[in-house]
Amino acid sequence: MRSNEEKAALGVEILKNCRNELYSYFPYLDGAFASVSYEAGKGVKGIGTEGNVFYFDPVFLLVGYGNNPEVIRRGYLHMMLHCLYLHLFSNKEQRQDIWNLACDISVEQVIEREALPGLRLPDHPVRKRCLEKLGGRSLSAERICRMLVQGVFSDSLEEMQTAFCFDDHSLWTAQQDAERTARTKSKWEKILAYTGQNRHQKKQKTGTREGDGEEETVTVGKSRYDYRKFLKKFAVPREEVELDTESFDYIMYHFGMEHYGDMPLIEPLEYKEVNRLEELVIAVDTSGSCSRETVQQFLAETYSILSERENFFKKMKVHLVQCDCRIQEAVVIHSEEEWKAYSREIKIQGRGGTDFRPVFQYVAEQKEKRVIRQLKALVYFTDGDGIYPKCRPAYETAFVFLEEGAGMDRVPPWAMKLVVSHEKKRAGDSRI
Template sequence: MDTKKKTFHCKTTTEQELTGKKILQNCRNQLYLDFPYLDGAFASLEYKADSSIDTIGTDGELIYFNPVFLMKKYLEDPAAVRRGYLHMLLHCLYLHIFMESDRDSGEWDRECDCFVEQLIDKAVGEGKISLKKRKSDDTQVNTNTFDDHIFWQRTAGQASGGRRTKEKWEHILAYTSQNKTGMQSRAGTQTNDQQEELDEIYRSKYDYRKFLKQFCRLREEVELDTESFDYIFYSFGMEHYGNIPLIEPLEYKEVNRLEELVIAIDTSGSCSGETVQRFLGETYGILSEKENFFSRMKVYIVQCDCFIQKVDVIHSEEEWKEYIRNVKIQGRGGTDFRPVFELIRQEKERKELKNLRALIYFTDGDGIYPGQKPDYETAFVFLKRTDKMKLVPPWAKCLITGTGQTAEQMSV
């Protein structure tokens, strides 16, 4: 091992650069065997030696590497370099390198590193990739990652160049999602008839409409009850006014109403704006049926990918209709479900949520789930039956929406 290290130090600058590029190409080829659907992402990064940095990093166009560091690290632990390569690729794929202007860079770096490391750990745990799993403690993230994020700031400072790079990775993200779905579909062994039959079974078992209706809470609300009246006044009129009944409707009745609801929308690259509109439209159709809305209700609509992107609070049927007409999807990064649960916890502490009935999370299911069961009903809603439904925690409901639509119409 010592001899190899000395050999590296004796190489010329050109030889070191060529060796570094070969190392990265080898890592890419090995990762491609585990993740063939990432072919577009792998092909989008070139390599460039840069001795001004201590480790490696990327700006979404190039992977910059310190040749001496890379050769030394690869000799010590090839798997760590492969993991580092995948780590950087996921940063690009989930648009982390395009930091939001109002975010603290240190906090952003830590959150993004934690997110991609958990994704990699998940792949390792499922046997999708042959890498060592890091320690689960988040404090270990910094010791397991070594990419330099300085290039993210440079990308953010480039107006037209940064915009083009971001658009490129947005297209790659969409392509990757379709590519992965297509490969999974081709790998299936069931006939179309069998698949359609299973879809029907799942739709019947995991009926979103049925689930949502059960959370309409019985509550007394003051309103005219035109179907019943006070019989005392009725009899009085018949007796004293020549068979003229006095009808006075009761001024209240018990009705099924939804008090508070949180609807979270997974705005990762796999969910289109049209798909989200259809989901909200179906939800509105269920809730707007006779006597299912309070005159003043409270529904949170939260857009979230790996971070909370937008929160809207709906108080009336009119506001809901307006939201659906003008909804704009924000995010398009990776998926982490936990920020929504944290948002709910904070809102309950602030007494903004007092009678929360349920959290409904519309998603494709590919993300990081919370480890603890909350004190309210939770349902993850899918467009159609998928293997990702197996990832949903046992304490949460798993539902299918889109009844009456074909699989092609409902495709994410």
């Protein structure tokens, strides 16, 4: 009879063994594998994590691994993807059981597409029906959550939970130190960004799919940063002529006015240092596959971000380019007033095939002419179906989608994939 300490030690060895076996399939996940430790206890049912430690019930691991090692190995990857996709930190207003199930289905669809021999599960009719309902698409937990609420799936929540659940999610919602949770989330955001770059360098050939060359392994290169965070990431410090009320000393001002008769001893600074975007290229795919409505939704969301005073300098420079297979229009916006005037008169031009390369060539030409000087990011709104450049540019590039779909799989690994969340839309965004 093994002691509790021996069982716990064996459990740790099982998880380390799973990690090593998964590394042979996914070497680009090395940063993620190195970011968790293992510990018995914490009162979890079976196994669970809060983003730093995989807590486990030793009996659960010993029995499960003895019966079918592939189940535990796959479960390890299941939990790792929860961390990478930041499922642990999503503050959803949705019912917790529905959100938990959506997260489980989301990571299981990713694993299922790999069809790797070491990650197989016994056939399950509910699992099969649910995954078929997704239609082979790569859908986020948020999207699947909406499908569950809408009753898209024919099976009950209990049946689907039995088919897809592996780990205990109770640690996701447990009361924890807010500062530590923020640090953990920041850690996984950085790991996700690193993994996306690492995947391009260490990807393994795992099979083929019709229309592509080779099928890449787990799609973890997709960023969970939202569109707003992406734009704000490239803000740079700059002084602007503006009263700096934050550094204004009201005590000295009041003292002078009271004792020296309308003579303040200190005036507020007439300039302040701000962090704002300085230059940006926004390209819009105006091919036949992108409707006017979807383009307008994207521009509305973009305007809602740019119109915030802290985002852009008073003298900004936004290159707004319409392109299908060639540049249809290129306009430079220098102020919020110019953006409003342009958006009121905007006409979608193009409706041909999609070729992304002319926009990158346009940027190169404008940089050579020194019209573009401080570009740090290019944002390209599209449905993803087109010809991409082969080489990575010297600036960050993000292809932005209104919703997740098959087109996102075509985005090259050097670019970011972002989704403009429908939940973030506000009534005021319809102003264009």
